[in-house]
Amino acid sequence: xxxxxxxxxxxxxxxxxxxxxxxxxxxxxxxxxxxxxxxxxxxxxxxxxxxxxxxxxxxxxxxxxxxxxxxxxxxxxxxxxxxxxxxxxxxxxxxxxxxxxxxxxxxxxxxxxxxxxxxxxxxxxxxxxxxxxxxxxxxxxxxxxxxxxxxxxxxxxxxxxxxxxxxxxxxxxxxxxxxxxxxxxxxxxxxxxxxxxxxxxxxxxxxxxxxxxxxxxxxxxxxxxxxxxxxxxxxxxxxxxxxxxxxxxxxxxxxxxxxxxxxxxxxxxxxxxxxxxxxxxxxxxxxxxxxxxxxxxxxxxxxxxxxxxxxxxxxxxxxxxxxxxxxxxxxxxxxxxxxxxxxxxxxxxxxxxxxxxxxxxxxxxxxxxxxxxxxxxxx
Amino acid sequence: xxxxxxxxxxxxxxxxxxxxxxxxxxxxxxxxxxxxxxxxxxxxxxxxxxxxxxxxxxxxxxxxxxxxxxxxxxxxxxxxxxxxxxxxxxxxxxxxxxxxxxxxxxxxxxxxxxxxxxxxxxxxxxxxxxxxxxxxxxxxxxxxxxxxxxxxxxxxxxxxxxxxxxxxxxxxxxxxxxxxxxxxxxxxxxxxxxxxxxxxxxxxxxxxxxxxxxxxxxxxxxxxxxxxxxxxxxxxxxxxxxxxxxxxxxxxxxxxxxxxxxxxxxxxxxxxxxxxxxxxxxxxxxxxxxxxxxxxxxxxxxxxxxxxxxxxxxxxxxxxxxxxxxxxxxxxxxxxxxxxxxxxxxxxxxxxxxxxxxxxxxxxxxxxxxxxxxxxxxxxxxxxxxxxxxxxx
Numbered sequence: 003x004x005x006x007x008x009x010x011x012x013x014x015x016x017x018x019x020x021x022x023x024x025x026x027x028x029x030x031x032x033x034x035x036x037x038x039x040x041x042x043x044x045x046x047x048x049x050x051x052x053x054x055x056x057x058x059x060x061x062x063x064x065x066x067x068x069x070x071x072x073x074x075x076x077x078x079x080x081x082x083x084x085x086x087x088x089x090x091x092x093x094x095x096x097x098x099x100x101x102x103x104x105x106x107x108x109x110x111x112x113x114x115x116x117x118x119x120x121x122x123x124x125x126x127x128x129x130x131x132x133x134x135x136x137x138x139x140x141x142x143x144x145x146x147x148x149x150x151x152x153x154x155x156x157x158x159x160x161x162x163x164x165x166x167x168x169x170x171x172x173x174x175x176x177x178x179x180x181x182x183x184x185x186x187x188x189x190x191x192x193x194x195x196x197x198x199x200x201x202x203x204x205x206x207x208x209x210x211x212x213x214x215x216x217x218x219x220x221x222x223x224x225x226x227x228x229x230x231x232x233x234x235x236x237x238x239x240x241x242x243x244x245x246x247x248x249x250x251x252x253x254x255x256x257x258x259x260x261x262x263x264x265x266x267x268x269x270x271x272x273x274x275x276x277x278x279x280x281x282x283x284x285x286x287x288x289x290x291x292x293x294x295x296x297x298x299x300x301x302x303x304x305x306x307x308x309x310x311x312x313x314x315x316x317x318x319x320x321x322x323x324x325x326x327x328x329x330x331x332x333x334x335x336x337x338x339x340x341x342x343x344x345x346x347x348x349x350x351x352x353x354x355x356x357x358x359x360x361x362x363x364x365x366x367x368x369x370x371x372x373x374x375x376x377x378x379x380x381x
Numbered sequence: 382x383x384x385x386x387x388x389x390x391x392x393x394x395x396x397x398x399x400x401x402x403x404x405x406x407x408x409x410x411x412x413x414x415x416x417x418x419x420x421x422x423x424x425x426x427x428x429x430x431x432x433x434x435x436x437x438x439x440x441x442x443x444x445x446x447x448x449x450x451x452x453x454x455x456x457x458x459x460x461x462x463x464x465x466x467x468x469x470x471x472x473x474x475x476x477x478x479x480x481x482x483x484x485x486x487x488x489x490x491x492x493x494x495x496x497x498x499x500x501x502x503x504x505x506x507x508x509x510x511x512x513x514x515x516x517x518x519x520x521x522x523x524x525x526x527x528x529x530x531x532x533x534x535x536x537x538x539x540x541x542x543x544x545x546x547x548x549x550x551x552x553x554x555x556x557x558x559x560x561x562x563x564x565x566x567x568x569x570x571x572x573x574x575x576x577x578x579x580x581x582x583x584x585x586x587x588x589x590x591x592x593x594x595x596x597x598x599x600x601x602x603x604x605x606x607x608x609x610x611x612x613x614x615x616x617x618x619x620x621x622x623x624x625x626x627x628x629x630x631x632x633x634x635x636x637x638x639x640x641x642x643x644x645x646x647x648x649x650x651x652x653x654x655x656x657x658x659x660x661x662x663x664x665x666x667x668x669x670x671x672x673x674x675x676x677x678x679x680x681x682x683x684x685x686x687x688x689x690x691x692x693x694x695x696x697x698x699x700x701x702x703x704x705x706x707x708x709x710x711x712x713x714x715x716x717x718x719x720x721x722x723x724x725x726x727x728x729x730x731x732x733x734x735x736x737x738x739x740x741x742x743x744x745x746x747x748x749x750x751x752x753x754x755x756x757x758x759x760x761x762x763x764x765x766x767x768x769x770x771x772x773x774x
Contacts, residue, residue, distance in 0.1 A: 006689050275773070277772050280762075280765075284765065287762075287764035290764055294703060297686070298682040298683040324675060324679045371675075372671035373668075379645050379647050381648055
């Protein structure tokens, strides 16, 4: 498939860009932050997303969704990266919808997917337990108790965990932390006794929470997929999240970069535009190359998720590793080239640096993915 | 799509039947590369046969029109041919500056006579070309070149000297930038001419590089007569052709960063450095290699994307500078990692064990990648000016 957006995808991008510029510019994030909004996102804006079909972007049409592909989901993520807009799009429309659509029984799909599409259900995936992404390092346990399971443990950095109605929890039903076997996915109502969610204020003013599970009873009817066999489903959903965050970082770094290039043309020192200095020109040109190379890898990862979902792991790792590093370079150069004003809270450029730092960590940073590729290539 | 699949099957069958077994092993030494030319020395009958068969089919230049000796293939068909050749490990039948550089320039700027005269001979490997661009005093500032061509009626009289002329001592003809109007602004007094290297007054002197090889020459022109019919394009408009050709050269050199080796660098390093629990024993090197392989993979995709963008007319005209800059820097990085992985074995300079110091020599050769065809710094200048629109660049 050609590594360019087709006409429909380009139209989606233009529509998303127009909508977000009008309805959720960076001022929208600032207002949520400065008003200490309890949810950390706007439910009114989410309703608009729902009306445009974005909540069901990956949900098959049989369940009321748009049934579009990962390239389209990435297009929306990239635009959200331009405006740094917090929303449940990643947690609900991508991670949770993927896990349910890929692993759910017909009954589960009928129960949850239409609600996600209608904006009636915020859902998320609860995986990591330590400060670094380690999807096999799961200690949260689910012990059999009659026809139920009893969950005990804690999850950290669960995206939108403080507002989610439905938690898709990875827990260990067998084997030991570090094993990819013995893992099971549970659909847990966030209001079940024993579940506690505590919002984690984070550097980019987006949304994450710590979850604790204390003797939480979950019916075996609420197992998503097969007991002890969650790994492939989990990896698939995580790959969707990784490629999506990579696309978001492409958007954020492009925005930071274009603002920086504009600044280089307008800011004058020593009697000329600072963009005339070769010391800055070469750094800007190098950064341009890095961003273009990353863009190709991210698009390829999204296309591969559409074409051969189960073998997308390696290219998704290439994309996420690249996006993390080139976006980091983009925001660092952005702040440095803006000089003193780039350090002020009033100026937007620092907000991109904050979001990109979070994006680096989500679902594995560049080192995680480099290591994963080295293992896959047996060295 | 169905036609393409038919084409693939036919191509595969033809290659199976026509590519000699000796030509289905990766090239090991310089001698394995076939450059053709009047004085071509074939390493084997198989090499000669392979060139003749591919040349007759026009598949040395698959996308050139048939009337000029090409294969007349579409872009998709040519891609299939490359894929099928790779699948059978077929060697390139002919490497040539005529194919890579002069051909595309003649197709765009040459007269009908020039195309019919020169292109078929390039396609069949009968004439080997070299490129006369850089001069001792004109490197990155190529347009300051001083080699003069004076109007002498039916001929130009050429005097001057070129440097870094690849294989000038083995080439039959040269395509050359000369100054035809010394009083015009530097970009506007340059013309693009072709002449026979056996013309009286042409001499060459090989230059030994840090790799020990002498792929480049200094070339001297002392009252060389060049017929005016050998002027390509318009008088004093040679800079346009030069820029167009440099774009091709950049694509070619940049493409080296994307070459796919049969074994990954990580596996090569595992053999020399050893492993610990299946992981490269040198964990710092392991991380560097993984980071390199990520960038190399992404760069290959970036090349694909540039091709796809060009297809729909959305590629930036200066994008070849990105490919040249990024690809050559990647290749240098790769060779540093190869040396690091090889340790003292990679330092051997002669002898069978090291295949005459193949690794060390390739490492040293790679350092020219970011100099030839416009330095990395020149590429960054072009990107800053033409793509980013930064002032004063």
